[in-house]
Amino acid sequence: MKKTLFDKVWDAHVVESIENGPQVFYIDKHLIHEVTSPQAFNELEKRGIPILRPKQIVATADHNTPTIEQHLPIKDELSKKQLEQLSINCKKNNITLYELGHKYNGIIHVIAPELGITQPGMTMVCGDSHTSTHGAFGAIAFGIGTSQVAQVFASQYLLLTKPKKLRITVNGKLKAGVLSKDVILYIISKLGTNSGTGYFCEYAGTVFENMSMEGRMTVCNMSIEMGARGGMIAPDEKTFEYIKGREFAPQGKEFDQKVAYWKTLVTDEDALFDKEHYFDAADIEPMITYGTNPGMGIKISDYIPDIQNNSFKKSLNYMNLKAGESLINKPINYVFIGSCTNSRIEDFRVAADYVKGKQKADNVIAWLVPGSKKVESQIYEEGLNTIFENAGFTLRQPGCSACLAMNDDKIPQNEYCVSTSNRNFEGRQGQGARTILASPLVAAATAVAGRIVDISKSLN
Amino acid sequence: MEKFKTISSRAIPLAIENIDTDQIIPARFLKSTDKEGFGEHLFKDWRHHRNGSINSDFVLNSPIFSGSILVAGTNFGCGSSREHAAWALCDYGFKVVISSFFADIFKGNALNNGLLPVQVSEEYLKYLFQKINENSDTKIIVDLKKQTIAIENSDLQETFDIDPYKKTCLMNGYDDIDYLLTKLPNIKEFETNKLRFA
Numbered sequence: 001m002k003k004t005l006f007d008k009v010w011d012a013h014v015v016e017s018i019e020n021g022p023q024v025f026y027i028d029k030h031l032i033h034e035v036t037s038p039q040a041f042n043e044l045e046k047r048g049i050p051i052l053r054p055k056q057i058v059a060t061a062d063h064n065t066p067t068i069e070q071h072l073p074i075k076d077e078l079s080k081k082q083l084e085q086l087s088i089n090c091k092k093n094n095i096t097l098y099e100l101g102h103k104y105n106g107i108i109h110v111i112a113p114e115l116g117i118t119q120p121g122m123t124m125v126c127g128d129s130h131t132s133t134h135g136a137f138g139a140i141a142f143g144i145g146t147s148q149v150a151q152v153f154a155s156q157y158l159l160l161t162k163p164k165k166l167r168i169t170v171n172g173k174l175k176a177g178v179l180s181k182d183v184i185l186y187i188i189s190k191l192g193t194n195s196g197t198g199y200f201c202e203y204a205g206t207v208f209e210n211m212s213m214e215g216r217m218t219v220c221n222m223s224i225e226m227g228a229r230g231g232m233i234a235p236d237e238k239t240f241e242y243i244k245g246r247e248f249a250p251q252g253k254e255f256d257q258k259v260a261y262w263k264t265l266v267t268d269e270d271a272l273f274d275k276e277h278y279f280d281a282a283d284i285e286p287m288i289t290y291g292t293n294p295g296m297g298i299k300i301s302d303y304i305p306d307i308q309n310n311s312f313k314k315s316l317n318y319m320n321l322k323a324g325e326s327l328i329n330k331p332i333n334y335v336f337i338g339s340c341t342n343s344r345i346e347d348f349r350v351a352a353d354y355v356k357g358k359q360k361a362d363n364v365i366a367w368l369v370p371g372s373k374k375v376e377s378q379i380y381e382e383g384l385n386t387i388f389e390n391a392g393f394t395l396r397q398p399g400c401s402a403c404l405a406m407n408d409d410k411i412p413q414n415e416y417c418v419s420t421s422n423r424n425f426e427g428r429q430g431q432g433a434r435t436i437l438a439s440p441l442v443a444a445a446t447a448v449a450g451r452i453v454d455i456s457k458s459l460n
Numbered sequence: 461m462e463k464f465k466t467i468s469s470r471a472i473p474l475a476i477e478n479i480d481t482d483q484i485i486p487a488r489f490l491k492s493t494d495k496e497g498f499g500e501h502l503f504k505d506w507r508h509h510r511n512g513s514i515n516s517d518f519v520l521n522s523p524i525f526s527g528s529i530l531v532a533g534t535n536f537g538c539g540s541s542r543e544h545a546a547w548a549l550c551d552y553g554f555k556v557v558i559s560s561f562f563a564d565i566f567k568g569n570a571l572n573n574g575l576l577p578v579q580v581s582e583e584y585l586k587y588l589f590q591k592i593n594e595n596s597d598t599k600i601i602v603d604l605k606k607q608t609i610a611i612e613n614s615d616l617q618e619t620f621d622i623d624p625y626k627k628t629c630l631m632n633g634y635d636d637i638d639y640l641l642t643k644l645p646n647i648k649e650f651e652t653n654k655l656r657f658a
């Protein structure tokens with residue numbers, strides 16, 4: 001039988017299939033963080049069940065951490081307690097934790113790939129929907145709930161029914177100024193936020209082949225925003241090169257052996273998918289969202305559509321925008337470059353490249369939040385910090401930050417924020433805040449202009 | 461977990477599409493390290509105005525509607541994987557959520573907490589909204605054993621799907637962990653025997 005990339009990795013992890021029931025699905029790596037793990041630890045402790053494979057778990061503190069003065073005690077009592085609980089739980093159970101201040105600390109979906117923990121052919125889970133990010137390496141990676149976190153703690157497997165298979169193919173050459181973020185925002189705007197529900201998605205075609213690993217991570221990261229449990233891209237030389245030499249990557253002969261296996265992780269020709277979509281790279285332009293779900297996106301120079309539906313109207317009402325309106329020249333006071341979607345070094349390079357020699361507009365508060373300590377150091381090593389500082393941007397310390405505004409990094413009520421994160425839900429960046437999703441380039445250009453500008457025009 | 465019994469209840473109509481888990485329970489309430497008390501913050505920013513006062517236009521605050529069944533627009537529970545959303549709905553007193561479409565992770569989380577997601581057709585959902593809005597005393601009957609949903613004094617009935625394994629768990633009040641532990645020998649064998657590269 002011809003197999004897809006997803007079939008190959010999935011089938012290799014099925015311990016057994018229960019008659020008329022789910023499959024026993026083995027998990028290689030379990031990533032955890034402070035917000036969705038404490039109740040799972042409690043559950044096991046209450047029942048006196050030990051954690052089966054602590055060595056296969058990696059923990060970080062990211063959602064709830066401050067992004068300034070990280071060396072000082074945390075002011076917010078509840079956050080402090082939650083972070084302390086994570087440290088206690090990890091210590092008690094011999095789990096590796098990269099806590100605040102550790103040189104490997106950062107957003108879980110940024111640190112696992114950069115440390116070489118994420119590898120092709122693996123199965124990975126985390127109590128976080130953006131676990132789909134790791135699929136960029138040809139791993140099956142998906143978000144789970146806290147009950148499932150407890151299940152994996154106890155047994156290292158999950159009871160699952162195999163999802164259906166979806167493939168999205170994008171061929172051709174991307175225009176100047178069109179980044180991986182635009183590609184995925186475009187796809188979601190075309191297919192809708194629930195088009196992927198029940199499916200695992202493979203991204204194929206020259207656009208993804210030519211994309212950097214960082215770009216592939218941005219794409220796979222947002223698979224969940226079209227409802228898909230995860231996204232995958234077949235590993236290739238670029239993938240192997242990225243992994244080689246990283247802290248927890250296989251070394252020497254073992255690495256070569258793995259590469260030989262990883263090379264088999266491609267979809268066989270003529271393998272069947274349950275659903276396929278095709279797009280042309282030439283049709284994609286810099287994107288922007290105008291509503292309160294990531295599917296509500298348009299080309300930056302387009303007009304907001306008019307849809308007769310109460311939920312659509314509610315959404316525009318929340319955003320204080322009108323059907324038929326253009327977002328070009330809309331004044332913007334907040335810009336956020338960060339989150340597990342766009343907080344890798346490449347994202348800051350793109351932003352710095354644009355910002356170099358320019359000044360941030362006076363009305364704008366621009367937060368740059370690296371995804372990890374490593375990315376932060378790279379920003380300094382490459383001197384990008386000087387470019388940003390000279391331009392009036394604020395470089396903060398790593399964490400999820402204004403992506404979900406659990407810490408103090410909140411966008412004030414009624415303010416618009418052009419954000420490189422992944423969700424423009426009501427209140428996501430703070431109560432009453434209005435999020436406009438975009439690429440790091442569009443975000444940087446907005447910060448400089450103090451309003452949304454048609455980046456495609458200024459590049460040509 | 462409690463055994464799931466047939467539910468016959470009035471329902472609360474929340475005719476909004478794409479309700480994400482950030483609305484069900486906003487992130488600022490996720491700092492707790494246990495599972496209790498989330499019901500108080502369910503739909504917090506829809507239940508309250510920005511100044512903290514009660515939004516009487518929101519259906520959960522309406523004196524007209526009540527019950528342990530929530531009827532919601534399509535694609536309910538999309539977004540974040542936070543199980544806190546399911547905990548909040550349960551803690552508030554819901555036993556069933558009805559929609560024409562559920563996001564995957566939410567559906568799993570709900571089932572793991574004894575909250576039954578019932579997926580109905582788009583037409584049936586419309587009909588439900590209509591019936592409840594016409595008469596808020598209308599009772600909805602959800603029979604898990606037969607996998608049917610019906611409206612009191614109406615012939616229209618639909619069947620719904622549920623994973624047979626999950627159905628057994630709900631009907632008997634089992635949770636997964638007890639079952640999972642019985643398979644540990646198979647897991648250990650898998651780990652040692654299978655030539656696995658990952």
Ligand code: SF4
Nearest residue numbers: 130339340400403404
């Ligand atoms: S950066 Fe945002 S989306 Fe990513 S893990 Fe953190 S909160 Fe979730």
